[in-house]
Amino acid sequence: MPKKGWGIIGASTIAREYMIRAINAQQDSRAVAVMSRSMRRGRRLAQELNVERIYDNLDALLSDPEIDVIYISSTNERHKEETVAAAAAGKHVLCEKPLALTLSDARKMIHACEEAGVIMGTNHHLRNAVTHRKLRSLIRRGAIGRPLAARVFHAVSLPQHLRTWRINNPDAGAGVVLDITVHDTDTLRFILEDEVVEVSAQTASQGMAHEGIEDAVMGVMRFRRGVMAQFHDAFTIAHAGTGLEIHGTEGSLFAENVMTQRPVGRIYRRVNNKKEVITLGPSENLYTRAVRLFNRALDGLGEPSATANDGLRSLAVALSVLESAKTGMCIKVRYG
Numbered sequence: 001m002p003k004k005g006w007g008i009i010g011a012s013t014i015a016r017e018y019m020i021r022a023i024n025a026q027q028d029s030r031a032v033a034v035m036s037r038s039m040r041r042g043r044r045l046a047q048e049l050n051v052e053r054i055y056d057n058l059d060a061l062l063s064d065p066e067i068d069v070i071y072i073s074s075t076n077e078r079h080k081e082e083t084v085a086a087a088a089a090g091k092h093v094l095c096e097k098p099l100a101l102t103l104s105d106a107r108k109m110i111h112a113c114e115e116a117g118v119i120m121g122t123n124h125h126l127r128n129a130v131t132h133r134k135l136r137s138l139i140r141r142g143a144i145g146r147p148l149a150a151r152v153f154h155a156v157s158l159p160q161h162l163r164t165w166r167i168n169n170p171d172a173g174a175g176v177v178l179d180i181t182v183h184d185t186d187t188l189r190f191i192l193e194d195e196v197v198e199v200s201a202q203t204a205s206q207g208m209a210h211e212g213i214e215d216a217v218m219g220v221m222r223f224r225r226g227v228m229a230q231f232h233d234a235f236t237i238a239h240a241g242t243g244l245e246i247h248g249t250e251g252s253l254f255a256e257n258v259m260t261q262r263p264v265g266r267i268y269r270r271v272n273n274k275k276e277v278i279t280l281g282p283s284e285n286l287y288t289r290a291v292r293l294f295n296r297a298l299d300g301l302g303e304p305s306a307t308a309n310d311g312l313r314s315l316a317v318a319l320s321v322l323e324s325a326k327t328g329m330c331i332k333v334r335y336g
């Protein structure tokens with residue numbers, strides 16, 4: 001069987017640190033080419049990770065007949081145009097989150113892929129973590145009774161090398177909400193198997209992001225079945241660590257150090273005062289699993305780990321969080 005060829009759009013940090021290795025770790029895929037607006041940047045990335053070809057424009061990349069799938073990790077404002085062009089060229093698309101800057105653009109991306117008959121996924125990596133999948137299965141089988149409340153602790157210190165467009169370029173979708181709250185949303189939707197109906201939130205600029213761009217947010221999401229989820233996301237908090245808690249009628253689940261790119265963290269359950277450490281199955285690199293499931297979907301076996309619709313939904317919630325912070329109102333999430 002020939003390997004599935006992946007083309008990479010954007011000489012990005014995430015492609016360099018995780019995704020190209022994840023593509024090449026599969027028996028059935030390889031990274032064929034990198035496209036960067038800068039030939040120099042593209043060449044550096046390609047040399048570092050042994051990628052054969054480099055392009056400096058989209059048309060050339062999309063004309064490469066050995067490419068079946070496009071992975072998009074450019075800055076957020078480019079995702080729509082690149083996805084629509086990839087679909088028109090008959091390429092499948094795995095796009096980074098947030099899918100776009102507006103819901104209407106995200107819908108156009110999904111529509112373009114549907115029309116072209118190609119598969120589209122969203123790279124929400126966290127649902128690939130063994131910890132998150134364990135939480136979902138525990139809740140599904142009633143380990144804490146009926147879930148009532150959740151808390152997400154996702155306030156981190158934005159690494160120095162990422163303090164670029166995320167903190168200074170609104171046109172690229174800067175700010176912590178489109179960067180981190182989208183991940184919280186996807187994680188909670190995945191674990192609770194439920195949808196957010198309304199949100200209220202407040203944001204702040206705490207000195208890292210440029211004036212007017214939020215680098216911290218706290219808020220509440222209310223889910224359809226009644227769970228209230230509180231979240232704290234930030235670029236400005238260096239020492240807190242991350243975590244996730246789900247509290248139900250019969251017990252509570254605590255997951256420590258799980259809002260991260262690495263396959264780490266632990267879970268315990270508390271019922272009354274009794275604390276039980278939960279045994280986890282084998283862990284897999286989150287991005288390797290995402291690519292593995294995407295490749296399987298190309299073979300007609302299941303769906304990408306996070307679908308295009310998952311990306312649309314997490315974006316809808318994040319945009320509602322921004323609207324709530326701006327207006328001071330509780331916002332009903334519109335998905336349609």
Ligand code: NDP
Nearest residue numbers: 010011012013014036037073074075076096097098123125
């Ligand atoms: P980077 O800032 O590293 O890169 C973004 C784009 O900027 C690149 O695709 C590249 O495009 C361009 N670029 C890279 N370096 C430079 C430079 N020195 N000067 C000018 N332009 C440069 O972004 P990230 O990797 O942090 O994020 C990319 C996307 O991935 C975003 O959508 C983000 O939200 C998402 N992401 C997702 C993660 C996940 O776990 N799912 C984790 C991290 C990011 P080009 O080469 O074409 O110029």
